Amino acid sequence: MRLSSIALVFGTFLIGAVLCLVTALFAVNVIQDNSERGVRRALDLAALHWAEVEADGLRVYLAGTAPSEALRFQALSTAGAVVDAARIIDQMEVEETKQMAPPRFSIEILRNDGGISLIGLVPSATDREALAARLGKLTEDGSVADLLESADYATPDGWDTAVDYAVSALQRLKRAKVSVSAQQVEITAISNSPNAKRSLESELSSSAPRGLRLSLNISAPRPVITPFTLRFLIEDGTPRFDACSADTEEARNRILSAATSAGLTGKAACTIGLGVPTPNWAAAAEQAIAALARLGGGSVTFSDADVTLVAAEGTEPDLFDRTVGELENSLPDVFALHAVLPEPKDDKATGPPEFLATLSPEGLLQLRGRLSDELSRTTTESFARARFGSGNIYVGARLDDSLPADWPVRVLTGLEALSKLSNGALIVQPDTIRVSGNTGNTEASAEIARLLAEKLGEAERFDIDVTYQEKLDPVASIPTPEECEAEIAAILDTRKINFEPGSSTPDSAARGTIDDIAEILKTCGEVRMEIGGHTDSQGREVMNQQLSQARAQAVLNALRERRVLTANITAKGYGEETPIADNDTEEGREANRRIEFKLIRPEPTDEEQTTLESVEQSNVEDTDAEAPSEQGSSDE
Template identity: 75%
Template sequence: MRLSSIALVAATFTAAAGLCLLTAVFAVNVIQDNSKIGVRQALDREGLHWAEVEADGLRVFLTGEAPTEAVRFKALSIAGTVVDAARIIDTMDVTETKRLAAPTFSIEILRNDNGISLIGLVPAETDRDALAQKLASMAGGAEVTDLLESADHPMPDGWKASVDFAVRSLQSLDRAKVSVRANQVDIRAISDSGDAKRRLETDLSRAAPRGLRLSLDISAPRPVITPFTLRFLIQDGIARFDACSADTEAARDRILRAATRAGLEGKASCTIGLGVPSPNWAVAAEQAIDAVATLGSGAVTFADADITLVATEGTDQRLFDRTVGELENALPDVFSLNAMLPQPEQVPAGGTPEFVATLSPEGLLQLRGRVSDELSRATAESFARARFGSDSIYVGARIDETLPRDWPVRVLTALEALSKLSNGAVIVEPDMLRISGNTGNSEASAEISRLLVDKLGDAERFEIDVTYQEKLDPIAGIPTPEECEAEINDILTTQKINFEPGSATPDSTARGIIDDIAEILKACGDIRMEIGGHTDSQGRDEMNQQLSQSRAQAVLNALRERRVLTANITATGYGEAEPVADNATEEGREANRRIEFKLIRPEPTPETETTLESVEDPTEDVSDADAESEEGSNDE
């Protein structure tokens, strides 16, 4: 009895324990499910659908890949509002941060009389100290301000070549802003004159590395034109300007449009300058050009506010009178008109007197014809020697005391006009002055017109037939670096720079060769070039390298003695490393002992190669020619 009671009690406790355990398991499952559902719903409300929620008993696991660390922390915070933060197990990952794109590196270099400043962002590996030192050396003691920032990113292709070119360009720019990017340099500068502007544009364009995008905006102060001159004529059915001046771009365009209506063909230039006598200059010029067109031939000359209209001999008198009358009534105030219709003149019994001066391409000047007296002849000869050189004058003029009183002035003016040509002739007659020839100055016709008007008056009759030839232009005629390299290699193909045996002293035969090379380099200007020294294989490698370096340096020193610009010319010794012939034979060793001149060309980067492939390269034929000339030099 007692035993059964004990068994009953034990069974009761066992049942109760089982029921409690079952209740606890059920409670945990309910909490687990509620926690999972609650956290899931909270995350979904915030749009965090990437997060995965798992529950294991009282613990809540967050998994998935968060886009950023901030978003991961946000998911943890939201889950903590639903369940105790101590129950949350964070197993989330964060997407690997993408590598930041490299910034656009650029430098703005500003130079003026106060110094040089640098502003911009450069790669960390840029040697800023070396850059500042280069700029300081050309600043002449002025301050160099470095305001650059740096970023630890790889140096982009073409960056170093762009910076080097920008620094070199500042050597010839006193007032400039130079903007530098990889493979691109933009230069804005102020020059002292129109000629200086043209020279800078030519020099910088030639010096730019291949593949570099170069933008030039170089301005020059407007010249003061005295007298303010315009000369338009129609002769033998051909319209042209001997001189054209304007005060603004709008005035220039208006004048050129009027000339085009009058029959002018092709491109014409009109100098924009200071000194205009009236704001109505373009109006008066247009009206005068229209009058010449109405007459069909003739010439109109402006000298400040004085206008001279000369019709062609034989022009209908009524047409001339009507045209001149209309022009006089239409001209703006200030301008005065002098119109002439030449009448046929009888030729004197002794013929028309004349003075003739001819200038040959070689520089020989001959003076022939008539002069007023002995003093006039001596004055003309003295003036000619001062203008053209004392060793190149031949005087064959005779004295004629019947010449007009203004004859000596006309002769001297004619010689001064001739001095503006490379070669040509000038003829002085009592009522006409004719000048013709060739020049390398595109403004020569305008300068001669202003000279004649200034010295002889606006009523003077003259004819100008001057041809501009680019090969005579001291700026446009500068050979390209490739042409310079080819010319030097042509010399070295037939001649050789030899040295005293075992030394770096050029022998007597080398001096003439170096003289010829120096003349070429003087004409070429400042170009980047390498003088390479080479030896045969006899002797030790180290000694051969040193000897070749000394010989290349000796040639460079010899060029400096001849006053060649050598700032961008380097000397490099290659020793026996680059033979062009077999060192086993005497002929081969002789060929390997040589001096070579080569242009320094930047290595093209993949970016520039892509650019060059997409654009037709105008230097392709030149490069091929350079390769052939180098082969010719190596065959020496």
Template identity: 65%
Template sequence: MRLSSIVITAVTFALAAGLSLITAGFAGNVIEDNSEYSVRQALDDNAMHWAEVHADGLQVFLTGTAPSEAVRFKALSVTGGIVDAARVIDQMTVQDSALIEPPRFSVEILRNDSGVSLIGLVPAATDRQALVRQITALANEGQVSDLLQTADYPVPEGWDEALGFALKALKTLPRSKISASAGEVVITAMSDSPTEKRRMETELSRAVPSDTRMMLDISAPRPVITPFTLRFLIDEAGARFDACSADDDEARRRILAAAVSAGLSDKASCTIGLGVPSPKWGTAVERAIVALKELGAGSVTFADADITLVAAEGTDQALFDRVVGELENNLPTVFALHPVLPKPERTSEQGTPEFVATLSPEGLVQLRGRLNDELTRSASESFAHARFGTKSVHTAARLDDTLPKSWPLRVLTGIDALSRLSNGALNVTPDLITVSGNTGNPDASAEIARLMVDKLGDAERFELNVTYLEKLDPIASIPTPDECEAQIAEILSTRKINFEPGSDTPDSEARVVIDDIADILKLCGEVRMEISGHTDSQGREEMNQQLSQARAQAVLNALRERRVPTNALNATGYGEADPVAGNDTEEGREANRRIEFRLIRPKVTRETETTLESAEQTSEEGADIAAEEVINPADAASEEGSNDE
């Protein structure tokens, strides 16, 4: 009896244990299935289809090949959000980096008065320390913040050229943001004046490598215009501005539209500046131009709030009175109108007195005509010496004590105006001052008009016939790299750089040729060029190569002695490897012995740009990237100007 109880108890415990094992096994399978399904679903939701999931008990195994280390870590993070991270067993591998599409390398350089900051991703092969040293030297005592990251991928084509150009641009742009990537440089900067802006744009446009795309946006502060001047004329030559100022874009648009309606056909510029006497400036100018159009000819001059309306000689008195009356009633407050209807000139027996000054293209100045007295003549001559140089001025003016008292001021102001030109003439009469000539300054006409109004008053009559010539512009006349190469090639096409027989010493005639080439290179600035030396096939090939190298280097040294910037010049000897004629005749051998100057033109290649984020995504993600169109601010301004007109 006792034995039966023991057996029954044992059997009961055995059955319970069996049932527990069965229940535990079933529960474990359920946990495995749920864990595996949940993790699989989470990985699929994150586009990680490459990952394989296998659950064994409470452990979750991850296998598969991740596109990158970052994606592998992300898979672990996603799985850890579903199950306890301690249960995750990482058996994933990472795809060979050589098979991963490289990231888009770029560096952004921010420079201001306090220092320079570097942000971006650069190839590991880039000499980062040398880059920071160069920028530290530019920053003077400013702080340099190095926030660059590196990635070990091949250097893309165009990267070195773009980065080098970015550093060159940084030298001349103290307040700028420069973004450089393979084949592209984007520059946003500030300049101190419109003239400085123009100089910067010209220099950068000429220095950019041929295979690098540059997007440039340089802003300049609005100039303070004193007095705030505008002068519009209608004469036999048509309608034109001698000077145009506006306080904002809307005023400029209205002014130009009124001028076009009055007959302006050439494209005109109107400077937006500070110092406007009234917010109604655009309205006042618009109505004055409309009045001048109704008169048919004459000029209207604004000097701050003073307006001088000069009709053409012979204008009908009734028409003049009506137009002037309507304009006076329609002008905004503050503005004061001074109307002038010229009387026919009366010539005395001695003729109309005049003073004439001429400026030749060589800089020689002649002063002739009439001056009030010896003091006026001395003052005029001294002022001309100060403006043009003592040795350049010849005085042949006679004295006339019947001249108006305002004559000396008119003469001195005219000489000052003439000094703003490259060559030209000044003519002063009792009723009119005429300044004509050529200049390399596109703003010369406006500057002279402001000078006249400021010194003589807005009621003074003057005419300006100033022509801008690009060849006289010290900025615009700088040759492009292609023009530099062509000009040097033209010299070498008729005159060769010859050397003493068997040596690398230029002969006496070659020195003159090098002088002329040096003059061109000084105008061109830093243009990347190769000085290549070539020989004929006589002698040993190794000796010819060495001789050609020495001769090319000798030319480079000669240019350096002539103070030509040679940082962008390389000397390379090609020996007999690149003949331009046969070596079987003396004429052919003579042609092959030569020095050439060639632009260094990097190879133009195209490559697909990707971001670092795209490298971390799998190929299944296939995100579309829409490129935004970048509008050049200069083109936008030009388009606006054309619309205004």
């Protein structure tokens, strides 16, 4: 009986002890899990994903590599807000402090009539005094405002080359902003005319060192037209412009619309320029063109505020008088109208005296017909040799002292007009001057009309028949970058650039393809393109990228060997990251092994550019879509 009581008491205590132990273990596990989850959640909310959490009983271990000492301390503070800081065991490490990256060195060189200023950050090794001295030679007083700061870092590659080129470019630029950084120069400037702009861009591009990225933003102001000229004709029922000028886009649209209503078909050019004598220019032009259309033929010529209307021969006098009267009453006050109704020709009269000049496509000028006297012949020959070259003149004109007094002036003016053509003919008569021929200048007809009106007077009759031919235009004949890209794509649609297996050496069949591409690029000028190398997905990704880079560079080197200007052409390997077909098939892998040519277009920027007061900024211009254009290359 006594043993049973003792056993019962002992069993009760044992059961209680076991229950307490189980309860304690359960409580510890609950606390451990809750602590680990709570700390993990807090660290995630604080974006401290690098920190690792592990709970062991009541202790919480923090591990991982912190990017900085501050983030390590933040992790400890975040965990301490969830559990007692005494329970946290810090096992975190801190990344080694990286060497501070060098700053971006750049110079802004501003030049105008007031002098030259330097703004920016340069390496300490840059000789600022020598740079200022070189730039000082470009100014009258030799002064240069040096606002540069320097930093003691290594000079980046291409820095000295870019600075030297910028200084040499400023010798051609009187007003400009030149931005210089390592291996890159950006030039913003203004030129005197569109022709000067094209010439300046060509000079700057051709003189740029190889490997230098050059960005040109050169604007040309509106041309100053003196006299402000417009000449519209209707001959044999066919309307045309010999010259057209307008002061605004709206005025040009109004003038061309009036010409269309008068029967003009096709596209007509009308130059927007400076020098308009009155804001009512477009209204006066509309009224004059409409009056000429009512007459059915003739010409109307504007030279500043002087208007000359010449009716066609055979125009009814009543219609002429009525039309001229209405036009005189409707023209703005500033314009003066001179109207001419030609007298009927006498069929029995002999032909008028003439002076003829013909200019061949080879540049040979032949002078025939009549000249006033020996002095006039000597003057005409000297003028012709100065304009057309001393070895290209044949003179076969005879002397006639019965010619009009203004004959020498008419001859010299006509020769000056003929010099604006690539080839053509000139006929000078007492009552008219005829100039005809071909040109590569879209403004040639307008320039000739202004010249004749200015030199001979607004009432003078002259006939201009000038044909623009694109093949004679040195600028228009150059293909656009998009056309170059399309021509290369047309070649590579049928012929790929293949390589020796597993190497960056083009095979023998690729040489002819590269030859044809080189010939296209030689006609394209300074076009910015990228040669991109691509592979299939076979092999390691790093090896594929290296192989694609080597192959793109091999194509670039092959173009250089063929004397192609490659300063604006770069090579880049993309490896397997941009497939154009399925890599699971042999056909797809073959398509993915390729070389692509594509244009490099300027990226839009939201930053405002600093400008000189005297430099006009023109917004460029375009957001074109990139199109892949060359394919090739073969991997093992």
